[in-house]
Amino acid sequence: MRLEGSHFIGPDRSARGGDVFHGIDPASGKRLEPAYREATPDEIDRAANMAAEAFEDLRARPPADKAALLDRIAAEIDALGDALVERANAETALGPQRLSGERTRTCNQLRMFARMVEEGSWVQARIDHALPQRKPLPRPDLRRMLVPVGPVVSFASSNFPLAISVAGNDTASGLAAGCPIIVKAHPAHPGTSELVAAAVTKAVRETRMHPGVLSLLHGRSHEVGLALVRHPRVKAVAFTGSLRAGRALFDAANARPEPIPVFAEMGSTNPVFVLPGAMEQRGRQIAEGLKNSVTLGVGQFCTCPGIVVGLEGDATKTFTAAVAELIEASPPGTMLYEGIRRAFFDGVQSFARVRGVNMAAQSKSPADESKNQAPATLFTTDAQTFLDNDLLSHEVFGPSTLLVKGRSKQDMERIARSLEGHLTATIHGTPQDLEEHRGLVAILEQKVGRLIFNGFPTGIEPCNAVHHGGPYPATTDARTTSIGTTAVERFVRPVCYQDFPQAALPAELRDGNPGKIWRLVDGQMTRE
């Protein structure tokens, strides 16, 4: 497929803007063709109106139609073959193996939502039958289920050019809910976005869905994003990226005459606590796992562990030396784009300037600026310095971590208590450690969305029981996840039907339960 450098307003290609930008190969700095243009106000308006029109159709479609669309999108993405991985690699330097794996995850994710839609219980149907004889007042017949909210804008991430991008988790969960999607492409991988949007458009056509169910708009400026968030036809926003950008969209959405929810996943520092027993027994093994997790994808994961807390002592000394050695042996890696690398170096420098913080190790091979490389970096400090410097708990996006040494269990708890919201926290410990540090677990439960025991936070599983979210500033809505089947809950709201005739009810709420979905009927869960 030849790239045209265009937006998709539904199936229609458009590229009317004057302002031009290109994808860049970060490993070479080379400009990639074709040129992409900023979406114009008119293109934004057309996409939003088309999404609103598509919503009227999509919301009324039976589950099978939505499942067929999701399956077909997965098939069309698979059918893009090597061209997709090649372009994605040219734009991100994440490597063909990782990108093939990410494609698999993306397609699995689409199919996971297809199966969820087919099964149908996700609408959380509830029925309370009428009690006409009840005193003093009869009870009416009440039936409630979740319905889609309307057009959703999804801001693609830079670090997952497939799985959190054009046909990623937001699109899969949004379409499953019945919401058309307008994707704001990430400017670091416009060609990858165009390829995937073409696959989606083809799937939409082949499954005879309304052509407006997905649009794709390019843009580097804040204006494109803000105009989308402010458009009156848009009813919800999903975002994965930086705190600053996420908060700006959140603020803009809340300032609308009709505020809309912004589900922004803004990353975090993902603290790791290594308890004394584990440090003693498995220090070397944990050091290796930590190094792998910190440097995976050149540290460009929302769940990259940026803080590691241990207690002073010989075992921790050995552990620190092991991590330092592994970090030094780690080659520098090419980051996604120049801005991310600059921010990484700024972050590293800001840490290095803090009195009491020691840069303990860095990749021995020098980072090649022409290849946009960043070195793996290890800092160490003590608990008091950490607690005295807010800065140290903030995310440095990239392959860097800070090892904090406390003197006591109380220090560990103080550190935990000082934390803002994070996506994850990790505890390494023996069963006895865990018993002795119940207080720490209780604190961390209040700080994060996912607690990991004896593992590492990177590598998240899209499934039913996962939660990828957390208290602010990890996200703007701690009740929601961006990954896993419950991600669909972002884009729905309940509607209750009172005393409706059977024929006028959605199938999910009819007496016969034609889809055999799980429902709460008069207080009992049942599929009857």
Add this chain to the structure above:
Amino acid sequence: MRLEGSHFIGPDRSARGGDVFHGIDPASGKRLEPAYREATPDEIDRAANMAAEAFEDLRARPPADKAALLDRIAAEIDALGDALVERANAETALGPQRLSGERTRTCNQLRMFARMVEEGSWVQARIDHALPQRKPLPRPDLRRMLVPVGPVVSFASSNFPLAISVAGNDTASGLAAGCPIIVKAHPAHPGTSELVAAAVTKAVRETRMHPGVLSLLHGRSHEVGLALVRHPRVKAVAFTGSLRAGRALFDAANARPEPIPVFAEMGSTNPVFVLPGAMEQRGRQIAEGLKNSVTLGVGQFCTCPGIVVGLEGDATKTFTAAVAELIEASPPGTMLYEGIRRAFFDGVQSFARVRGVNMAAQSKSPADESKNQAPATLFTTDAQTFLDNDLLSHEVFGPSTLLVKGRSKQDMERIARSLEGHLTATIHGTPQDLEEHRGLVAILEQKVGRLIFNGFPTGIEPCNAVHHGGPYPATTDARTTSIGTTAVERFVRPVCYQDFPQAALPAELRDGNPGKIWRLVDGQMTRE
């Protein structure tokens, strides 16, 4: 019990503020003793800190403890006997019958949440077992459930001095979730609030819960409310009241360094569509039901039907005459407080000033200002006038309704499409009407939280399947309800445990499923 005119900081009475106000008997204008004082910044801070301390305890309590507390609160409110109804009636003039009924609903609501907590499935537990052999990567063990967010501030409503006040739906659902509650009392019924808070405090003591699980603060100024919303220990806000006040709290919460959710239920106009067949067959009966619904509680319900849409013709002419006659025969009623009555008269005057709007009827007996009375009022207009004047779709809180006559099905749909978000919409029709107006139903589904067929919107049932919410401006979060068991979802967020040892997991996520709750295990709903 003697009223002391004090706040409750947990169990501690306090009244340090200088600024004083009283409850007023709206039926006589008489000042009611004792005096109440504005909460001071220090009292607000103490209440918030005590709630945060109580949270550490409450979140870890087994379901049985929370259920016992809720049951005991209900019992203590019952034990207040006539004194509660008398004081509530003196402060609101809602009448002993209605207030006794509201007390029953309040206690039933508390017990409903007690049963929900005991049953336990509300935590939405999900388990995906590990797949250690999976290729290319093993799957970890993931277990997710809902946990409480922390201290909640609940702004009591004026119109439900018991059911949406100190021990009302927010408190019941918040405590069920495991969140301590700080109630900002409504200044129109401070004595009622004090009585109920004393009952709650007694229940807290008797069930040996942490004393900080409920605090009660009085205040008339915006400052008390805003200080509560801005307090860093507060993690969520629930509110029932006006759009202006709700939006102000929402904006303040979003402007915090750490934004928190505001679940504001801000009322609505609750449009009623009377389709031609129903108008023909049951016009008189609908007119009676409408009059009852409009004048119930002097029109002071969030679900009072303020817009009625019909089609021009003889049947509608007869219907209009019948409604007019019934409205004229309705006696004026005492409103909750002077400010509400003034706002009602302002609203009525603003409607009367619109060219094309006709004040078709008003209570024949004159409204007595010394008794804070408002007359039942009926306006009529045509579809075009309605569509041309935004003002007419806004709520006039009180016993007033506007009958809009359209010329065609298209007019009805245009009116429906022009609506903002509402809590409810009602359709009166025959099965054939409903078939012919599918388009109307599809539009209304996107505008409201509850759709009623051949009934009236007032009189909401707290149960599993109800939804009392709706798109903005009905609420600030269309995904949530303030009434019914799903109200608990406002105050929780998911936490996911990865590879946790059994002993460190909450009971709800352990293999044995000790509470026999419904869980989604490897994709299957089960109680095993």
